[in-house]
Amino acid sequence: MKAARYTIHLISVLLLVLWGAVMLYFYTSGRIIQYLPPDGIFRPLVLWSGLGMMVLGLFNLFTMRAKEADCGHDHGEGGCCGHDHEHHSDKHEHEHQHEDGEACCSHHHGHGHGHEEHKHEHGCCGHDHAHGHAGHSHDDEAGHSHGHDHAHGILNESGLAGKVFAIFMLAVPVTYAAIKSPDRFSEFAVMNKGVYDQNYGSTARADEFSLKRPAAARQQTTQQSQLPAGDAAPGLTPAVSATKDPQGGIMVPTPSADKIPGAEGQDVKSYGSFTLQDLEQQIPKSPDGNFLLEVPEIYYTASDKEVQSVLTGQPIETIAQILPEKGELNADGRRARIFRMMVQCCAADARPYSIPVQFEQTPPAFKNMGWVKITGIVDYEMQEGQTIPVIRARTLTEAAQPDDQKVY
């Protein structure tokens, strides 16, 4: 049953090459930038593992015949497989099976798999599986190797239904997703991920987006979110690279430190003050004099009273995606909500960071989830016990979708 064994081997190679091809395609087409963050090793890993799968698949393709040579000879005489062939190594046994013919296979195995059992593409030396017998009987000269190598492997040892299922699960979802993935989330996902359910008190990544951080650090972050596929900063994971910022986390005063600047020691002292000059110095302006800020930057000002006092009333400009405001938060119908998706590790863990936008009248028509440029004045209000930033909008214009749609 060489043919059957080869068939499984070939299918395995094809599946592996398919996975490799999908990974390489997403990497080289650049679509990967919608899925994985630029820093850390995730994107390069897709390239290397895609290549790895290709190489592994091709290697196995070219050595497909080697197996018999290697294994058959090596342990035909009880080398590595010796231990498990009490019955195999017995010539009679083989002849027996031959006589029984194919019909006997299934009862021999006791699994009822019939011919499928012969696909012992198991490499060599291995297992003493009862179902190995039939394979032997057909492949005598090749020795016992085929029958008994690693019986693990769904493609090798399961029944026909199991094989079909395994091949289906390995081939279909990944292919279908590669063809049908829109590379961006719909509004359903954004809502399920909590675009209307924001916790402005959170300081989890505040240090990366705080306006108080040094200009150099700030530039780095904004560049990352604006440049296409910002080139992978060296570092192990996003986690690791984030820690490289020596000021990491220090710039976010705790509420108590907020009230008594400097009370916590030099950490707070060095960043304890934030003035309009700091803002002017650190934040670039648009030609019309609006501060160019990202939504997460505005979002995180909600946990920093000092920045709030400076930023309140300042004109800003930001590019983000837009959705209508939720009913109960939009009593007068003059609000919309802008957001950016922020990713830790892969697009599946993206969370929307959103802020409400207040218009003079009913907001101009916009396409849900569309990209817009908003200019307006920053303000703060209390809502359900938390301070939230609100943009009092002056203009809303459609904007081109940025290359990197997510903030990492």
Next chain:
Amino acid sequence: MVERQEDATKMQAPVFLGAAGWIHCLKMPVLVRFSDLSMFLATLPEPSRSGDVLMAFLSILFEGAPYILIGTILSGLIDAFLPSKFLERLLPKNKVAATFAAGFLGLIFPVCECAVVPVVRRLVQKGLPLSCGLAYLLSAPIINPIVVISTLTAFKEFQDVSGLDTLGNATMTIARITLAYVVAVGFGIFLIRKKPSQILTPSVAASVERAAAGGAQGGPQGFDAKITHAMRTAMRDFLDTAMYFAIGVLLTSIFNTQVPQSSIQGLAENEWFAVPTMMGLSFVLALCSTSDAFIAAPMDVFSNASKLAFLVFGPMLDIKLVFMYASIFRRRFVILMSITIFLAVGVLCEPWIHLISLLQNK
């Protein structure tokens, strides 16, 4: 209709411009041809509910598959090149002591939860005692340098640790590592008397018995044969693990995008439900252990104890892992293991975080 098409073309342009620039940066002219190819593909589909699932599916796949590949190539190499008595020599003779030691293997041999499954399966087949295999399987995704660093970062514990005397300030990180160690090793010891056939799938159990009986077996001889064997095993292991992985990731993507996350948060405020809720969340979200701390840290409504439960339970058990474990263990055992770990983490997390916070330098 016309309008829609326009939108679609608008979408495309920047994506591909970005790609071209990006590849140029990496100086890989050979591969640019691939990116040109994609120009011929139809424009991207409009976002939809099913598109959300596919997007989440692919992103987790891209994140996890490289590690599975690393794990399975390692597994193939172990199978072909590692002498079967090697592990016995490496670990203490005493099974209990060996299990305690196996809990630390992740520090030397760091792998996340996707890569550890094929490696453990192979090591167990090679004769690693089951208790050790379980201790390594459960602890390695947490007790490894990368995860330690990401936990420290996410919980902002780096700046509180200036030296050995302030080490206790990294409460969450220390609590996570120690609780994971206790649960993993405890579970290994709990099963120390079990026979492989009671726990492992028949085919894995068979090779364990063979390893025990024919300890002297050498595997294929000669380097060429060995490398062929290793690569073949790697391919088989990869497809095996990847199939279970694909099922798990598909389910996780559905939860991830189709279930409102806020529906879960309502339970957070309840003292009794917070911990099981967070464990349930870590189960359905199936995050990579290198990044889960970043997801847990901002969840301010949850107590530290429930975050700890999230961080310890998730890497040990989640949707994709349940399916991946099915490639090693009998189904009944996977269920037993799930319940045991759930109860152990659930009961211990609260007292544990209090205990560890006593170390804090105030």
